[in-house]
Amino acid sequence: MSTDLIFSDATKLAELIRTRAVSPVEVVQAHLDRIGAVNPKLNAIVTVAEGALEAARAAEAAVMAGVALGPLHGVPFSAKDSIDTAGVPTQRGSPIFKGRIPDTDATSVARLKGAGAILLAKTNLPEFSYSTETDNLLTGRANNPWNYDRTPGGSSGGESAAIAAGMSPLGLGTDLAISIRGPAANTGIIGLKATHGRVPMTGIWPRVPRRNWHVGPMARSVRDVAVAYSLLAGADGADGFSTTPLRFDTGVGSSPDQPLRVGWLVEPGFGLIDSEVAATVQKAAEALHGVGCVVEPVRIPALEQENALDIFWRLHRMEVKPAFAAVTAGHEDEMFTISKAMLGEPDTALVDFVRLEQAAERLRDGFAEYFQRYDALLCPVLPIPAHAHGLAEFVINGRTVPATHSLSATVPLNVTGLPGLSIRFGTSRDGLPIGVQLVSRWFAESTILYLASLLETASPVRDLHPDI
Known part of the structure; x- marks a missing residue:
């Protein structure tokens, strides 16, 4: 029974709890047992919430009392350790914040709890x-459950590994340039980065800047991601970017009279893409065509004309350096390599900053023009399957590229604020998951969730779990 529980999705667990087929205590205990069994191999979980079993007992009492239950009543969830959790450490992967315990929950955590979910772990x-690699001086390196020698990605790598390995059915990650979708692809789960501002960033550091930052759901099923998104989205009165109500959705559904129009793209636009990844995107395109979508290869000129990665990096580092510098002053010996290197980067000249802002606007315009003709874009998430730990560069189709190239297909959506969803649709020759990315116009999350459900049904790798 416990094996069934740990690989049941959150929606199924909620149904079992609601119908009294299983107790919330049994569900939480099964996941705690799983954490004890496999986390030593993965280092995905860094803190187990001490109140999880107590909350499960309270949830069980509510079921037995026959009170109204939330959509995730009694279901455990996990959260990345950058997201504030009241009474449970949130240490941000840094010795500087070791032992830090927030007084309040982040909005995203509070909303899942408000739906009856139980915080299980960080x-x-x-x-x-x-x-893009989950490693730090405080809690160490996380491993990919499909191959311990490979990375689960970053920055939500621990979250993706925990969900893929059955330690959590549902989780919260954040995404600055790749950090929900990339790890989801590396570990074979589903991750959604909604339109920028859809889900409030309140309770997630740094407070500023956050124009590229997102928080969103990660899970093993599309329906779980959809349910979590429906609970998470909407203004909270504290995050000024989060102003649009959930009910505002420009997405469209498919019908015999007006099938969805999907363009698919591998190269050019995203740089070099591994042949196995490219083949997986094409197979996903064929699957969507097979269920009635109008699907054709496309090019997006703005992606070829504007360097989204350069735009992002040179704008963002100028905006984030003050926040990082303020908390690390006097603690330089406790900093990990990436943050230290970022603080050492040269400032972007004002004239270049303005030029890059204008380039970002041209990129947005290019996507706006594309979405006049198509409902969605199908493309890679990552240029390669999960790579070995600690690589500074890797080889794609015989050519060497820097590790930063892993951001090439995801960062354009952070620069423009577009929604994107990662879902597994293939397996590499090494047995690693290969994901594809679905993109829709702004505020059209329903479109990519619908298309993801079609791919999930047609997937040749549905319900595969790592042997761990």
């Missing part, structure tokens, strides 16, 4: 959520 991350 998950590993790079220092300050600032790398």
Whole structure:
């Protein structure tokens, strides 16, 4: 029964609890047992919430009393250790914040708890959520459950590894340039970065800047991500970027009279893409065509004309350096390599800052033009499957590229604020998950959630779990 529980999705667990087929205590205990069994191999979980079993007992009492239950009543969830959790350490992957215990929950955590979910654990991350590899001086390196010698990605790498390995059915990650979608692809789960501002960033450091930062759901099923998104989205009165109500959705559904129009793109636009990844994107395109979508290869000129990674990095580092410098002053010997290197980067000249802002606007315009003709874009998440730990560069189709190239297909959505979803649709020759990315116009999350459900049904790798 416990094996069934740890690989049931959150929606199924909620149903079992609601119908009294299983107790919230049994569900939480099964996941705690799983953490004890496999986390030593993965280092994905960094803190177990002490009140989880107590909350489960309270949830069980509510079920037995017949009171109204929330959609996730009694279901455990985990959260990246950059997201504030009241009474439970949030240490941001840094010795500087060792032992830090927030007084209040982040808005995203509070909203899941408000739906009846139970905080189970906090998950590993790079220092300050600032790398594509989950490693830091405080809690160490996380491993990929499909191959311990490979990275689960970053910065929500601990979260993705925990969910993929059955230690948590549902989680919260953050995404600055890749950090929900990349780890989801590396470990074979589903991750959603909604339109910028859809989900408030309140309770997640740094307070500023946050124009590229997102928080969102990660899970093993599309329906879980959809349910969590429906609970998370909406203004909270504290995050000024979060102003749009959830009910505002420009997405469209498919019908025989008006099928969804999907363009698919591998190269050019995202740079070099591994042949196995490219083949997986094409297979996903064929699957969508097979269920009635109008699907065709496309090019987006703005992606070829504007360097989204350069735009992001040179704008963002100018904005984030003051926040990082303020908390690390006098603690330089406690900083990990990535943050230290970022603080040492040269400032962007004002004339270049303005030029890059204008380039970002051209990129937005290019996507706006594309979405006049198409409902969605299908493309890679990552240029390669999960790579070995600690690589500074890797080889794609015989050519060497820097590790920063891993951001090439995800960072354009952070620069423009577009929504994107990562879902597994293939397996590499090494047995590693390969994901594809679905993109829609702004505030059209319903479109990519619907398309993801179609891919999930057609997936050749549905319900695969790592042997751990």
